[in-house]
Amino acid sequence: MNDLVTHVRSQHLFSPGETVVVAVSGGADSVALLDILTRLDDERLDLVVAHLNHCLRGAESDGDEKFVSDLATRYHLPFVAIRVDVASFAIAEGFSLEDAGRQARYAFFHEVARRRGATSIAVAHHLDDQAETVLIRLLRGAGGTGLSAMAASGDNLIKRPLLQISRAELEHYLKSRGLSWRTDSTNADTAILRNSIRHELIPTLRKYNPRISERLAATAEILAADEELLAHLTGSAFDRLARVDNDKVIFGIEALLKEHRGLRLRLYRHGLHELRGDLMRIALTHLDAIDRLARSSRPNASLKLPGALRVERCYDRLSFTCAAPPVAQRWEHVVTGEGSHLLPNGMTLTVRLVPPPQDPATGSQKLAYLSAEGAPFPWLVRPFTPGDRFTPLGMTGSQKVKELFINEKLPLHERSRVPLVFSAGEIVWVAGVRLGERGRVTPATGAVLRVEILEITP
Structure with missing residues (x-):
């Protein structure tokens, strides 16, 4: 066989x-x-x-x-x-x-x-x-x-x-x-x-x-190919018609209404997924309600959706938001060595030198081990910025941090809270999400740094 x-x-x-x-x-x-x-x-x-x-x-x-x-x-x-x-x-x-x-x-x-x-x-x-x-x-x-x-x-x-x-x-x-x-x-x-x-x-x-x-099964395969094409077209249309601003997804209504209804509904789904990371409990009735709001003659109106999602029309704009903590301010913090470091966003990063662990896997996303040689001080810690790239642990090519957040289904409003740890200009840890390849601990690693981020969740 x-x-x-x-x-x-x-x-x-x-x-x-x-x-x-x-x-x-x-x-x-x-x-x-x-x-x-x-x-x-x-x-x-x-x-x-x-x-x-x-x-x-x-x-x-x-x-x-x-x-x-x-x-x-x-x-x-x-x-x-x-x-x-x-x-x-x-x-x-x-x-x-x-x-x-x-x-x-x-x-x-x-x-x-x-x-x-x-x-x-x-x-x-x-x-x-x-x-x-x-x-x-x-x-x-x-x-x-x-x-x-x-x-x-x-x-x-x-x-x-x-x-x-x-x-x-x-x-x-x-x-x-x-x-x-x-x-x-x-x-x-x-x-x-x-x-x-x-x-x-x-x-x-x-x-x-x-x-x-x-x-x-063959029908599913055919539909999957169609969906791949439609997802690509929707993504291109979203980049053209929508903008992300302060944890909001905003469409211009005039341009939006020029598109076919089927594409509009897909754009609404795409926008909601960007905000919350999933489409749980979002049904066709909700998408139809958003479309009625977009086509309404009323200049100002709003709509509540499951999962703390809200859609608001204000004159020529259609805004999607998700109830969330205030947007984190831009900040930077330099870590020069071991110790407990209070970050400007209220989180704490602890760093200490430890003997090489038998198993560098911790079972906790908030705790990680880094090679002191592969991730030398000083470190720069700051929030995510669009365009950030890194090489995830176990991979050879680089990946956009935004793509990592999407793959991990991290809602848009939570992404600005995730600290990125840089060493020598490269990301060694997307704190609480994924380690970078640069700081990998191997059996040959000498000095090991134990790093932990506290209060990672809002």
């Missing part, structure tokens, strides 16, 4: 020598994913196996964790696991169990990636998952963005190498390789929407088209 290995390799999702966190639940799809990635000899990937125990099925969940741990040992790979009481988390946050589990998993995978310096997170979504996702979103109501479902290379490091491979093909692959897997007993519970679609709706649809899953 080298065909699957060849197929994954042909997508060029991973760079040679890249560190990749592999999300392994113990199910057939993730076990197959791990085995395939270990067989990418040319890529020589540095794999880390990550498993989240949802604590939902008692001994069965613990058995899954041990199975994955043993699997990692068999492949001689590092294993990282965490236990999360997903049921309690769902109740506390008002999520469904499925949504709570998803949020907990991805938060964990990204934390492992950060600690290990990984540049990809491989997850085992396959063709049948894609088909189910299309149907779920269709039933809930979605446009092209939602119906394009999942991408092979998604946001925030996520890679999905198996999207064009069916569940049946993966199980056949495992059997041919003599590999076993775990079966989640809750997968048969049709009270869960995804399971109901898998076991009831899709078998019914197969009566009309035996290859319904393939057709749905």
Whole structure:
């Protein structure tokens, strides 16, 4: 079954020598994913196996964790696991169990990636998952963005190498390789929407088209290509029609109304996403309400949206804002050495020389280790300025800090609060967000600086 290995390799999702966190639940799809990635000899990937125990099925969940741990040992790979009481988390946050589990998993995978310096997170979504996702979103109501479902290379490091491979093909692959897997007993519970679609709706649809899953996945792929083009056009139109000023997104109404309604709605979505970092609870009704406000004959009016968002019309301007603390003033602070440094924005940066840690990963975004040689004093600390660039830890090319904020879904109004730490003119730490490559701590590093930022959140 080298065909699957060849197929994954042909997508060029991973760079040679890249560190990749592999999300392994113990199910057939993730076990197959791990085995395939270990067989990418040319890529020589540095794999880390990550498993989240949802604590939902008692001994069965613990058995899954041990199975994955043993699997990692068999492949001689590092294993990282965490236990999360997903049921309690769902109740506390008002999520469904499925949504709570998803949020907990991805938060964990990204934390492992950060600690290990990984540049990809491989997850085992396959063709049948894609088909189910299309149907779920269709039933809930979605446009092209939602119906394009999942991408092979998604946001925030996520890679999905198996999207064009069916569940049946993966199980056949495992059997041919003599590999076993775990079966989640809750997968048969049709009270869960995804399971109901898998076991009831899709078998019914197969009566009309035996290859319904393939057709749905192909539809998602076509829509994804369309969405990529539309996102590019929207971004260009946003740069032309909007400006960002003091944590506001502002459109000129006269120019805005010359655009087609479909583009206007996308521009509203783009503006709201710039402000808050996501579009949770924003529906077509809200976008229509914004458009009515833009087209209204009233010179002054406003509209409140979910998530503390507000849209205001003032004569010829349409302004989007998000309730937030006052905008941080421009400032600079020089750090000449160890000690506790009170920054002009009210935060405190502590710096002290420590012995090289066994594991430079801290588990906290507010705490980091820097090489004293790679990041020599004096340091300049200041807020983000548009155009700032740096080389993120584990990468070779530079990236705009703005792109980092977008990838991390950091809302616009919070970006001015994030201190940037410069050494010799280069960013060594986007405090609380990402380390730079310049200050990397390696086994050969001598003097190490422990840096911590306090009160990073508003």
